[in-house]
Every structure is written in structure tokens, then in C-alpha cells.
Amino acid sequence: MKRTLLPLNALRVFDAAARHLSFTKAAEELAVTPAAVGQQIRALEDLLGVILFKRATKGLELTDEAISGLDALRSGFLMFEESVRAIQAKQSSNHIAISATHEVTAKWLAPKLAQYQGEFGDIIFHLVTHEDAPDFTEANIDIAIHLAAEIHEYEHVKIAPCDFVKITGKNSTNNQFICWTGSPLSKDSTALSFCNAGLAIDAVKNGLGYAIVPTMLAQHDVDLGNVQILEEMKNDALNFWIAAPLPQWRQKKVQKIIEILNR
Numbered sequence: 161m162k163r164t165l166l167p168l169n170a171l172r173v174f175d176a177a178a179r180h181l182s183f184t185k186a187a188e189e190l191a192v193t194p195a196a197v198g199q200q201i202r203a204l205e206d207l208l209g210v211i212l213f214k215r216a217t218k219g220l221e222l223t224d225e226a227i228s229g230l231d232a233l234r235s236g237f238l239m240f241e242e243s244v245r246a247i248q249a250k251q252s253s254n255h256i257a258i259s260a261t262h263e264v265t266a267k268w269l270a271p272k273l274a275q276y277q278g279e280f281g282d283i284i285f286h287l288v289t290h291e292d293a294p295d296f297t298e299a300n301i302d303i304a305i306h307l308a309a310e311i312h313e314y315e316h317v318k319i320a321p322c323d324f325v326k327i328t329g330k331n332s333t334n335n336q337f338i339c340w341t342g343s344p345l346s347k348d349s350t351a352l353s354f355c356n357a358g359l360a361i362d363a364v365k366n367g368l369g370y371a372i373v374p375t376m377l378a379q380h381d382v383d384l385g386n387v388q389i390l391e392e393m394k395n396d397a398l399n400f401w402i403a404a405p406l407p408q409w410r411q412k413k414v415q416k417i418i419e420i421l422n423r
Contacts, residue, residue: 167203167204167207169200170200170201170203170204170207171204171233172190172237173186173190173197173200173201173204174200174201174204174212174226174233175230175233175234175237176189176190176197177197177201177213177220178212178222178226178230181219181220181221181222182219182220183197183198183201183220201213208225210223210225210226211223211225212225212226213226254281254282254283254284254413255283255284255285255286256283256284256285256286256302256303256413256414256417257285257286257287257288257300257301257302257303258285258286258287258288258301258302258303258304258305258417259287259288259289259290259294259301259303259304259305260287260288260289260290260304260305260306261289261290261291261305261307261356262289262291262356262358263356263357263358263359263361263377264305264307264358264377264400265287265289266358267357267358267361267377267378267380267381268305268376268377268379268380269287269305269421270287271380272420272421273285276420276423279420280416280417280420283413283417288301290304293306293308294306294403296314296404296405296408301404302404302408302411302414303402303403303404303408303409303414303417303418304402304403304404305319305400305401305402305421306400306401306402306403307322307398307399307400307401308398308399308401309397309398309399310399311401311403314403314404314405314406314409315403315404315405315406315409316401316402316403316404317401317402317418317422318399318400318401319376319399319400319401319402319421319422320375320376320399320400321394321395321396321398321399321400322374322375322376322395322397322398322399322400323374323375323376323392323393323394323395324344324372324373324374324375324392324393324395325372325373325374325375325378325382325389325390325391325392325393326370326371326372326389326390326391326392326393327361327364327370327371327372327373327378327381327382327387327388327389327390328364328369328370328387328388328390329364329365329366329367329368329386329387329388330385330386330387330388332364332367332369332370334367334368334369334370335369335370336351336352336368336369336370337351337352337369337370337371338351338352338353338354338360338363338364338368338369338370338371339351339352339353339354339360339371340353340354340355340356340357340359340360340371340373341353341354341355341356342356342357343357343360343371343372343373344372344393344395345372352368352369357371357373357374357377358377360373361373361377361378361381361387364387365381365386365387370390372393374400375392376400402418402421402422404418
């Protein structure tokens with residue numbers, strides 16, 4: 161059934177004016193001018209086809225038509241407030257879903273969460289992997305880690321440029337080139353090939369050769385001494401971003417996570 165389009169702003173003004181029996185006091189409550197209150201009331205009267213207020217010697221009085229609808233109107237506003245509280249209660253949940261590609265999750269996000277786990281309090285993380293652009297609606301995601309030149313659709317902050325490093329295993333003498341999907345160097349006939357940079361880093365760690373991978377993804381294994389850097393390469397074309405729709409972005413728990421992840 162098609163719902164009637166309600167003039168909610170005008171009804172809110174009517175409620176305030178009815179409680180105060182004064183356009184001036186209603187205007188003070190709503191932080192508008194008395195003239196604006198009067199305009200809203202006249203527009204509502206025109207829409208409903210009734211007179212809502214009549215002037216008396218002591219000020220404003222409600223008409224019988226206005227009185228007949230006030231209780232239902234105020235009950236409706238209370239139900240609106242209850243609905244908003246119920247929706248906002250989800251924001252106070254201690255669950256947060258983060259989406260990233262498999263290699264970002266394994267090589268950057270999980271180590272980052274482990275490094276700062278003492279600062280997250282009782283937050284419970286749900287890590288979701290994606291290979292294409294994240295779909296916040298279908299996957300019920302709070303924030304996403306995404307590799308792109310720019311982010312236009314969502315709120316975002318840059319984590320790091322997608323610079324590259326040439327890495328080899330610790331004490332490795334294997335000169336085999338390890339390629340992965342998206343590698344800045346093309347695969348040749350002698351290359352090992354993997355579907356993502358994370359697996360290429362693991363192959364390097366296990367002594368299978370060398371690879372050119374994003375610095376951000378290799379840094380944890382570099383810090384642990386699992387691999388060593390042979391060469392650093394700048395890249396201005398792509399960046400790693402944290403992104404989220406505006407409603408999620410405004411949540412305190414999301415802002416806390418973003419601040420920590422961006423250290």
C-alpha cells in the first residue's frame with residue numbers, strides 16, 4: 161500500500177506551537193523565527209483544509225480539529241524516536257566488519273590488529289575478503305581496505321601509496337622470479353606464478369626466489385626478518401585506502417579503528 165507523504169517538518173512545528181500556545185516560544189524551541197513558524201502552520205492548514213489555531217484575548221487557542229489529532233501526532237513522534245533509538249543501537253554494538261582482499265587481510269590487516277589488540281577493548285572483528293570493489297550493502301561491511309587510484313563514492317583516508325619492493329628470502333641465493341596477478345613485471349617463461357601478492361611473499365619467504373610486491377604488504381615479513389629488501393620502487397599511480405559510507409564513517413567505533421589502522 162502506498163504511504164501518504166507526511167509534512168513532518170510542519171507537523172513538528174505544529175506540535176511545538178500547540179504545546180506552548182505561542183509561535184514565539186515554539187520558534188525559540190526550534191531555533192527558527194516566529195515568522196517561519198507561522199508560515200509552516202499556514203502551509204499545514206492549507207494542506208489539511210482546516211484551521212488549527214484561533215486567536216483569543218489571552219493568546220492562541222487550539223481549534224477542535226487540532227485537538228482531535230494531537231494525541232495521535234504525539235504518539236507518532238514518540239514512535240519515531242523509539243525507531244531512531246533502535247536503529248542507533250546498532251552503532252553501540254561491539255561488532256565491526258572489515259573487508260579487504262585476501263593478501264591485505266593476511267599480510268597487513270591481521271598483523272595490524274594483533275599489534276594493537278590491547279587498544280580495541282571489547283570490539284569483535286569480522287574480517288571479510290573481497291577481490292573486486294567492496295559492496296557495503298550486500299556484505300554488511302563497516303569499513304573496507306581498498307587499492308585504487310582515487311576513491312570518489314565513499315568517505316576515505318589514504319593509508320599508504322602502493323610503492324613496491326623487490327624482496328628475496330633470508331640468506332636465499334635463488335634467482336627465480338616469482339610473479340603474481342597484478343605484479344608490476346610481466347611473467348616470463350621461467351617464472352613461478354601466484355594469484356596474489358601475499359602468496360608470492362610466502363613463496364619468497366620459503367626460498368623459492370624473488371618477487372616485486374607492495375611495500376605495505378611485505379613490511380611485516382621484513383620486520384620479522386623473513387624476507388629482505390633488495391630494491392625499493394616508487395609508485396604514484398595507486399594507493400591503499402580505508403573507505404566507508406558516511407553513516408558508518410561517523411560511528412565512534414569506526415573512527416577509533418580507522419585512527420589505529422592509519423598509524
